[in-house]
Amino acid sequence: MSVHPNKASQPHAELAQQFNKDEDRVNWHDETLWWIRQKRDKAAWSVPEWEWLRQTASDIKAHVLSNMHDLLTQFEAQALANGASVHWAADAAEHNAIVHRILQENKVQQIVKSKSMLTEECGLNEYLHEHGIDVVDTDLGERIVQLAGETPSHIVLPCIHWKKEEIGELFHQHLHTPKGNADPQYLTGAARIHLREKFLTRNVAITGVNFAIAETGEVVVCTNEGNADMGTHLADVHIACMGIEKLIPQRQHLGVFTRLLARSATGQPITTYTSHFRKPAPGRQLHIVLVDNGRSRQLGREAFRNSLKCIRCGACMNTCPVYRRSGGHSYKYAISGPIGSILAPNLDMRKHADLPFASTLCGSCTNVCPVKIDIHEQLYQWRQELYKEGLAPKGKAVSMKMAGWLLGKPALYRLAGKAARTVLRLSPFVVKNSLNPWYKQREMPAPPKQSFSEWYAKNKKA
Amino acid sequence: MSSRSKILAQVKANQPATVALPDLELPAHAAQWDALQKFVETLSGIGGRVIRILPGEDATATILQAFDDNSNILNVSATVQGFQALPDAAFEEPAMLQNVDIALMDAAFGVAENGAVWVMEAQYKLRALPFICQHLAVLLPLQSLLPNMHAAYQQVQAMGQYDFGVFIAGPSKTADIEQSLVLGAHGPKTMTVFLLP
Numbered sequence: 001m002s003v004h005p006n007k008a009s010q011p012h013a014e015l016a017q018q019f020n021k022d023e024d025r026v027n028w029h030d031e032t033l034w035w036i037r038q039k040r041d042k043a044a045w046s047v048p049e050w051e052w053l054r055q056t057a058s059d060i061k062a063h064v065l066s067n068m069h070d071l072l073t074q075f076e077a078q079a080l081a082n083g084a085s086v087h088w089a090a091d092a093a094e095h096n097a098i099v100h101r102i103l104q105e106n107k108v109q110q111i112v113k114s115k116s117m118l119t120e121e122c123g124l125n126e127y128l129h130e131h132g133i134d135v136v137d138t139d140l141g142e143r144i145v146q147l148a149g150e151t152p153s154h155i156v157l158p159c160i161h162w163k164k165e166e167i168g169e170l171f172h173q174h175l176h177t178p179k180g181n182a183d184p185q186y187l188t189g190a191a192r193i194h195l196r197e198k199f200l201t202r203n204v205a206i207t208g209v210n211f212a213i214a215e216t217g218e219v220v221v222c223t224n225e226g227n228a229d230m231g232t233h234l235a236d237v238h239i240a241c242m243g244i245e246k247l248i249p250q251r252q253h254l255g256v257f258t259r260l261l262a263r264s265a266t267g268q269p270i271t272t273y274t275s276h277f278r279k280p281a282p283g284r285q286l287h288i289v290l291v292d293n294g295r296s297r298q299l300g301r302e303a304f305r306n307s308l309k310c311i312r313c314g315a316c317m318n319t320c321p322v323y324r325r326s327g328g329h330s331y332k333y334a335i336s337g338p339i340g341s342i343l344a345p346n347l348d349m350r351k352h353a354d355l356p357f358a359s360t361l362c363g364s365c366t367n368v369c370p371v372k373i374d375i376h377e378q379l380y381q382w383r384q385e386l387y388k389e390g391l392a393p394k395g396k397a398v399s400m401k402m403a404g405w406l407l408g409k410p411a412l413y414r415l416a417g418k419a420a421r422t423v424l425r426l427s428p429f430v431v432k433n434s435l436n437p438w439y440k441q442r443e444m445p446a447p448p449k450q451s452f453s454e455w456y457a458k459n460k461k462a
Numbered sequence: 463m464s465s466r467s468k469i470l471a472q473v474k475a476n477q478p479a480t481v482a483l484p485d486l487e488l489p490a491h492a493a494q495w496d497a498l499q500k501f502v503e504t505l506s507g508i509g510g511r512v513i514r515i516l517p518g519e520d521a522t523a524t525i526l527q528a529f530d531d532n533s534n535i536l537n538v539s540a541t542v543q544g545f546q547a548l549p550d551a552a553f554e555e556p557a558m559l560q561n562v563d564i565a566l567m568d569a570a571f572g573v574a575e576n577g578a579v580w581v582m583e584a585q586y587k588l589r590a591l592p593f594i595c596q597h598l599a600v601l602l603p604l605q606s607l608l609p610n611m612h613a614a615y616q617q618v619q620a621m622g623q624y625d626f627g628v629f630i631a632g633p634s635k636t637a638d639i640e641q642s643l644v645l646g647a648h649g650p651k652t653m654t655v656f657l658l659p
Binding site (some may be wrong): 027032035036046048049053054059060062063064065066067068069071073088089090094136139140141144157158159160162163164167184185187189192195196199200201212218224225226227229230233234244249251252253254255256258259266268270271272273274275277278279281282290291296297299300304307410460 | 468470472473477478481483490493556560577590593611612616618619630632636646648
């Protein structure tokens, strides 16, 4: 639990191994996420036109990606006409500097922030902290990990890796709740009081953006807690930070996306609040920060372009057998799980070269994705890119090379198979040892007495 | 070159050939249901409360009955008279509304498939109100119920422009602590929808 995702340097497999030391905890993590996946299924199956919604959402996003230049300028013009300020940030550093400048212009040093994976991606909290700004994350799960000095381990469920007893202890230390009280109702009540005070007194609120509508220049923010609304409506300044891929062409397209988002994320029919910010309230400011940070590059990578369709529901994480049993922090990136493993290498191929291998390529992610991103196929594509760039994990690169060489020589392959079967029968420790990653948490299957070719040759005659 | 020009230039260079927008017409097998039944069932399922006001019934009395006698009700609805009015000072300092027990407002329409209601700032006057109150009460004409979000956005479009508008579906809630559902995260702890004849 002490892993800070941006600071850990070990590869995913090693961090996953650490996470797996506590078997009961891993099982609990696994089962909790699977339960959310099942709630998603129930919600999806209650809508007979679900597959039509997925396809339509995917097609709308395909249009957005193909027309992004015009939609961005249309959005900007509309937002300006609405009285918002629009800022453009080429990368994370520029995004952070823009936000800081707005705070300086308003002479504000204490702010509230609701959930925004973009600001996590940009490391905004850390940057502002270094510049003497106090940021309070107001989503309950995000506040919990913030008090603990961590970052979220899941984009929708930030503290899914925390047990209530541990949260009780954390709140006892920071919010002075009675020691030993781990009742979720009570702890949420304590957080409500603690965060209300922040909402009522802080004058700048940062939010993320779920959807930005080119036609009207408005931004739409979805929460269950109401923290984005409590923050923004009680502040003088609202800063909405968004990746440029959050655009949708028209307001009517929200009819498709609002039906998919919460059902895919948590199995709810819709989030409690779906807030449409078109104009700033009289006398107040609305700033919209449009961030590229590698997105325009990903747009040009044909194999990975579709990853920009993502609406950040988290369904691919909840269903992923690797994510469920390795925890979000083992990915060392703000967006963990299958979709994060496609997005992260786009930003830094060398740093995140381990992530496309943190997958069984089972395709469950692709099956649940509400915008039909071919997630497991892109992970497979990334592996090929990484081999080409010489960035694949060492052991894998060597074994794949050897396998390729062996498979190209049928006679030698047959001989090797025979030898392996004999060796495995006589001295199983050759593969049942700690040097073989496939033996971790697994029993090796008993070696067959003969190969399929041998069996076929014998039985064909009979 | 400014970041704006740089981003736009790279987007233009990298975006693929134009893909047409899809048709939004619902397929024939799309869900259909009794709007009233579905709305009540869904909103109740997500922690909301629905109270029907029957023709000829005194709405004010029903509203009073639904809450503690001692609760203060701040009324910004145009449908029902009485109760407390929104103080002018709240526009300068919305934080002063933190002790409002119940906020009563009109909703434009409801959505059967998810139990949400659409409210616009122009209707309820002050943006912060439905979030900062301890309990939210909404008046909703029965005939305004729409089947799904596609119909909802058509209606939003037909109603003209807004500065701020929000779909609200039930009380504020969280399940961040071990997935235990708790109603009343930061906003209202309860939501009551009064269905008007």
